[in-house]
Amino acid sequence: MAVRHIFCSAAIAALMLTSCIYPFDPGLETTDSRIVVEGAISIGGTSTFNFSRVIPFTSAEYNPPAMEMTGYIEGEDGTRIAPIPMYQDEDSGDGYSYFWTKNSYKDVFSNPYVPEWMLRFDTPATLPDQRYRVHFEEKVTGAVYESDWLDVCAQPVIDDLRYIFDYDRNELNVALSMHCNGHQHFRWHYDETWEYHSDLYASYYLDPDLLFDENGQYQPEKALIKFSSPHNNYYCWKAEQSPDVKIFSTADQVEDKFTDLEFHRVSRSNDKLQILYRLTVHLEAISEEAYLYWNNIDQNTNNQGSIFAPIPSQMAGNIHCITDPDAEVIGYVNASREAVGIMYYNNVQEGFYNGRSTDWNIVKVEEFYDPYDFVFWYARGYLPYTFVPANMSDTGQDTYMWSPARCVDCRRAGGTKNRPADWPNNDY
Amino acid sequence: MKKIVTLFFLLASLNLAAQETLEVKRVSLDSLVSFLNKEFPQDFYSVRYEEEQATFSVRASRDEFLKQAFEALRLKGYRVSSYGNARFILHGKTVFTDLPTGYFDSQGAANDGSLDQYLSEQSAIATFQNKVYEIGDPGAKTSGSAYLSGHVRDVSSGEPLSGVSVYDEKSGIYTVTDADGFYRVAIPVGDSHLSLSGYSLEDLHLTLKIWDDGSLDVVMKEKVTALTGSVVSADAVSRHRDAKMGIERVRMDVIKKIPTAFGEGDIIKAVLTLPGVKSVGEASGGFNVRGGSTDQNLILFNDGVIYNPTHLFGIFSAFNSDVISEVELYKSTIPAEFGGRISSVLDVRGREGNSKKISGSLGVGLLTGHFHLEGPIVKDRTTFIIGGRTTYSNWLLNLMPENSNYHGGKASFSDVNASVTHKINAANSIQASAYWSRDGFSFDRDTSFRYSNLNAALKWRSRLGSRLNLIATAGYDSYGATFTNDFNEWSGYAINTAIKDVFAKATFRYAVSDAHNISFGLSAMMYALEPGAIEGLNGNTYIMPRKLDTQKAVEPALFISDSWNVTPKLVLEGGVRLGSLVALEPVKFYAYPEVRISGKYSFLDNLSVKAGFNTMSQYIHLITNTSSISPIDTWQLSNARIRPQTGWQAAAGLYWTIGGSLDLSLEPYYKQMEHYLDYKSGAMLMMNENLADDLVETNGKAYGIEFMAKKTSGKLTGWVSYTYARTQLRETQDRGVETINGGDWYNAPHDKPHEVKLVGNYKFTHRYSLSVNLDYSTGRPVTLPVGYYYYGGGKRLAYSSRNNYRIPDYFRLDLAMNIEPGHYLRQLTHMSWTIGVYNVTGRKNAYSVFYSADEAGNISGKMLSVFAYPIPYVNLNLKF
Incomplete structure (x- = not known):
């Protein structure tokens, strides 16, 4: 239960009567560059571990020590699983798993996070009834890291993932129900993908490179290209991985389950709900220690500053540096079987969305009236979206319609x- | 009605008249009076007490017979008054025969000895400065000292006046009235001049002829012309006579003039203006005394323990200033009768109420309203006082924008005080008092917080003899808090915590000799502590009701202390307290003998030095990992795994009074604390059955020096102080990389090395005065991250050392104009106004500095300022 989370927001609220939060630069100059390990042994699936470092608050450019990791997953029965062979990024020379590049990661989520190293392991043969641990080695420094032995947590069952309309607050609440007998601590993260459209459907697009031919001759009719089906700039997709820390404990419950737990809200006017919205939940059971670790992360980052805020502190994870016991490692690895739940909201069916007012401007550019108008409007951030032939135009001339x-x-x-x-x- | 009387006249045969013995046996009052009228030249008159069934037996020589008879009458509650040749015998009442100066001298009133006897044994009330008060039978003692004791009360309300200095000018012997206005002083027999002085009271000089132990009640009146001149104040005298150090006494009239955030006179905010007392920031309910944590202060209200002294998140304290008489903070020399906390004792005493007439007050401020009513139930015998406060802050929350999460939130508090005091007779009185408070707040539809204090106490004060008196107290304290989180129909829950105690304490004060005054007694406190109980909120809940084991313990203590006036210049005080805890289920016993030693040497009447050494122990701990007291903090008793906190403090002081009204003091101290609790990273403090696993012990050290200049009389009063103080902690265990700051010393959250405080009041006229309050301190330490990292889809903050950064320095200036009512005695109501501005300069003082992520996940530094703007306020008080 997230006792502290809720408490702190209330305390801040109390003092909102007279209090204010201001931007403030403490001017910290720090040199911390502890290693951060994030990942989990996915029993029966593919296990991914990301490696990065703490980025210090400093005005100087951050130049972390080079990192090149290798390692293995070790079973209590002595089995060892080696990582999937590495791929060298041709442009940057960085090493990653063969199907994963910095660019592809950026394309999927708007989150700019790029780990400094990544290891992936095929773990379909791992067994839920034995313990595992991970073993990593940093090739440059020779530092060796090892996790504690990990019990495999049970796989929770997602009973329901649904949305609930909150007409009072004009929000769509996403609620999760699950059960997992015999296990009491859970964490989930979620990502959202949604389709939306621009205000105006454009039948044409402008290729600015074609506005002038090789001789510098202005040729606007060639720069204006009609979309071929199904191509358009009308429908787009966007995805976000939520940074929220979502944890729940059933330690005080009769049953290891929760029902209709509302964990995410989307404003009714948010474009996420414009056409089709998908939320995917990745739910896993975690150990009590891992639960405390995530709770500590949440407090340290999201619950600071209020009068009753807990004093922050860095909790030790379950990965240790064997070669230097005094070196702290940030991260807590888990061995679990993830449950995935997917929910769609379809605004065509529900009609809950009430956002997006049409505040666009339309500019008519009549053909050859001013041969440089295409350049003029394009330079001002306008784009053509349709063409009205002379016989249908008010002015009796071929007309291009432009909008921001x-x-x-x-x-x-x-x-x-x-x-x-x-x-x-x-939609495409 | 007459009863059968048996009279025996026995003439002694061996000697002459001097040997004549008179005797009465089991006679009624009427018969005794008849006998006296027959045998003695005086005229005796009596009014029999309606229910009087007593009989009297007296046997004595003729010379001694009157004396013995009056003694027998006194024992049955009768008082003998004298006028000329007449003697009046009344039950519990005195016939006042005092007349202005010189009257008796010219009249040459008869002094037959019996009058002196009467005077020595009844409670005379001294009001006239030039009258000679004779105490005791002339010749009863020809040398040595006699004990004079009594109460000092306010002439108009009859309320006891504490902190009044009673000073024998000839011998230099001195005492100060206690919380009940009681004093006892040993005075050399013969002629004496007794001076009484107290803050805002007119000095009183009494002329005494003292021959034997006796009592003298004194009434004093408020000083009207306090604007000019300088007199030696009680505080100044006390400072040079008393061996105790680090005692700060703040009177309610001073407290009410100190500007506060919303204009309401506040005890804890006033205490924070004293040197050596710090808090982690504004709107923080607790306070830190000389490096101690907030739970190391014993906060007593009418002898009951207040476990949460805050209202409305610490903006207000729990005490209604209308019903408070005085506040005393012991920050260095803590009397042996107090224990159980290792830093300080804040002793808040309620008023008894006006014994002359019904009166009261009404007040309204920006956020709160308050009232009180007081008066006699039986005039001069039984008084009551009742007071209450409530808040109407909800309307402010409703002003929040509708789309804000806080619109419609609730935050309110109420409290009620009630007290009844009954004077059984001249030697005994009893007081029953009760306090109740309730706080509740919620800022969204899911979560709410409630907490409540309840205290009830019974106090018996008895003068057991001329040298011995007793204060016995018994009571019940309770504090409970509830946190409700209705975030989900099935998993929503409420957590309740509570602490209850029953206590009893008896303190005897005995004047052994001229030089030695001892206090001794015993106390016991029985705790029942509920560390947590969780339950579901709805019928279909998944929550399994669970209750952590109730912690039970008894905290008995024995104490004795002696104040030894070695010479008028040298005073030594020493005390021993045997504090202990018997934890039950499972049984664990702790006992710590504690010593309290202090000494004073006066080079001059206005220049003295002191030194002291204290050891303390504490068996109850506040479990919190916030910087400020919060409603979800819980208390924890020491047990087999959680050891008591212990500490010692050594301090010294130099005190110099200039011109009678300017007190200068310099007090350095060094203090150590052991077994002070800190918390492991990620500790779960609520509903944790194995709490001890999440706690770590630390040692603490605190040292500093406090300088204070205080002006106590004249148009300008107040004080200015500078403190340099450090407080550091160090974890005692080695837990590898998890050891806090690697096992090195780290700054405590309230470590603010430099502090300047100024509290002043300037009276333009009797009605108009200006108050100023200035506070500067070094910024407090906070824990800031050393960087960030990506984890779980977002940026996270990485921390390393605890309290590794200081927030910007704190500065605040407050001003208030006080408009007192006019002195029109026939006016039924008196209205006073306070108009002020808190944080006049509008400085945006940082309560905390922190990093946080915005919705887009970007991390940046921020500062929370609690009172970021000047806060104007108006308070209206109506007295009737």
Whole structure:
């Protein structure tokens, strides 16, 4: 139960009567660069471990020591699982697992996080009834890291993942139900993917490189290209991985379950709900120690500053540096079997979304009226979206309709045209 | 009605008249009076007490017979008054025969000895400065000292006046009235001049002829012309006469003039203006005394323990200033009768109520309203006082924007004080008092907090003899808190915690000789502590009701102390307290003998030095890992795994009074604490059956020097102080990389080395005065991250050393104008106003500095300022 989380927000609220929070630069100059290990042994699946370092608050450029990790997963029966062979990024020379690049990671989520090293292990043969630990070695310094022996946690069952309309607050609440007999501590993270569209459907797009030919001759008609089906800049997709720490304990419950636990809210006017919204939950059972560790992370980062805020402190994880026992390692690895739940909200069916007012401007550019208008408007952030032939135009001339780019090109709102392969509608 | 009387006249045969013996046996009052009228030249008059069934037996020589008869009458509650040749015998009442100066001298009143006897044994009330008060039978003692004791009360309300210095000008012997206005002083027999002085009271000089032990009640009146001139105040005298150090006494009229955030006179905020007392920030309920933590202060209200002294998140303290008489803070020399905490004792005493007439007050401020009513139930015998406060802060929360999470939130508190005091007779009185408070707040629809204090106490004060008196107290204290989290229909829960105790204490004060005054007694406190109980909120809950084991323990203590006036210049005080704890289920016994030693040497009447040494122990601990007292903190008793905290303090002091009204003091100290509890990273403090696993012991050291200049009379009063103080802690265990700061010393959260405080009041006229309060201190230590890292999909903060950074220095200036009512005695109501501004300069003082992530996950430094703007306020008080 998240006793402290709720308490702190209340305490801040109390003092909002007279209190204020201001930006403040303590001017810290720190040199911390502890190693951070994040990952889990996924029993029966693929296990991923990310390696990074603490990034200190310093005005100087951050130059962490080079990192090159290797390692293995070790079973109590003596089995060892080696990592999947590495791939060398051609551009940067960084090493990653063969199917994973910095760019692809960035494409999936807007989160800019890129680990400094990653190891992946195929662990389909791991067994739920034995203990495992991870063993890592840093090739540059020779430092060796090892986790405690990990009991494999049971796999929880997601009973329901659904949305509930909150008309009082104009929010959509996402609620999770699950059970997991015999296990009491749980953590889940979630990611969201949603489809949205621009305000105006553009039949054309402008290729600015074609506005002038090789001789510098202005040729606007060639720069204006009609989209071929199904291509468009109308539908976009965006994905976010939530940074929220979501943990729950059933230690004080009769049953190891929870029902309709509302853990995420989306404003009714948020574009996430415009067309189709998907939320994927990754739920795992964790040990009590891991639960405390995540609780500590949450307190340290999200519950600071209020009058009754707990004094922050760094809790030790379960990975230790064998070669230097005084070296702290941040991170807590777990051995578990993840349960995945997926929920869709379809605004075509529900109609709960009430956002996006049309505040766009339309500019008509009549053909050849001013041969440089394309350049003029493009330079001002406008894009053409449709063409009205002379016989249908008010002015009797061929007319191009322009609007601010954000109203015409959905990508300007941060999304991409990377439509998830399993997206369950026919928009492209 | 007359009863059968048996009279025996026995003439002694061996000698003459001097040998004549008179005797009465089991006679009624009427018969005794008849006998006296027959045998003695005086005229005796009596009024028999309605229910009087007593009989009297007296046997004595003729010379001694009157004396013995009056003694027998006194034992039955009768008082004998004298006027000329007449003697009046009344039950519990005195016929006042005092007349202005010189009257008796010119009249040459008869002094037959019996009058002196009467005077020595009844409670005379001294009001006239030039009258000669004779105490005792002339010749009863021809040398040595006699003990004079009594109460000092306010002339108009009849309330006891504490802190009044009673000073024998000839011998230099001195005492100060206690909380009940009681004094006892040994005075050389013969002529004496007794001076009484107290803050805002007119000095009183009494002329005495003292021959034997006796009592003298004194009434004093409020000083009207206090604007000019300088007199030696009681505090100044006390400072040079008393061996105790580090005692700060703050009177309610001073407290009410110290500007506060919302204008309400506040005891704890006033205490924070004293040197050596710190807090971690504004709106923080607790306080830290000389490096101690907030739970190391014993906060007593009418002898009951207040476990949570805050209202509304610490903006207000638990005490209603209308019903408080005085506050005393012991921060160095702690009398042996107090124990159980290792830093300080804050002794808050309630008033008894006006014994002359019904009166009261009403007050309204920005956030709170308060009232009180007091008066006699039986005039001069039984008084009551009742007071209450409540808040109307909810309307402020409703002003919050509708789309804010706080709109419609609730935050309120109420408290009620009630007390009845009954004077059984001249030697005995009894007081029953009760206190109740309730706080509740919620800021969203899911969570709410409630806590409540309840205290009830019965106090019996008895003068057992001319040299011995007793104060016996018994009571019940209770504190409970509930946290409700209704975040989910099935998993929503409420957690309740509570602490209850029953206590009894008896303190005897005995004047052994001129030089030695001892206090001794015993106390016991029985605890029942509920560390936590969880339950579901709805019928279909998944929550399994669970209750942590109730902790039970008894804390008995024996104490004795002696104040030894070696010479008028040298006073030594020593005390021993045997504190102990018997934890039950499972049984564990702790006992710590504690010593309290202090000494004073006066080079001059206005220049003295003191030194002291204390050891203390504490068997109850506040479990919290926040910097400030919070409602979800719980108490924990020492047990087999959690050892008592112990500590010692050595201090010295130099005191110099200049011109009678300017006190200068310099007090350095050094203090050590052991077994002070800190917490492991990630500790779970609520509903934790194995709490001891999450606790770590630390040792603490604190040292500092406090300088204070205090002006106690004149148009300008107040004090300015500078303190240099350090407080550091060190974990005693080696837990590898988890050891706090690697086992090195680290700064305590309230370690603020430099501190300057100024509290002043300037009276323009009797009605108008300006108050100023200035507070500067070094910023407190906080724990800041040393960097961030990516984990679990977001940026996380990485921490290393605890309390590794100091927030910016603190500075605040407050001003208030006080408008007192006019002195129109016939006016039924008197209205007073306070108009002030808290934080006049609008400085954005940091309560905390921290890093946090915004919605986009970006981390940046921030500062929380609790009172970031000037806060104007108006308070209206109506007295009737």
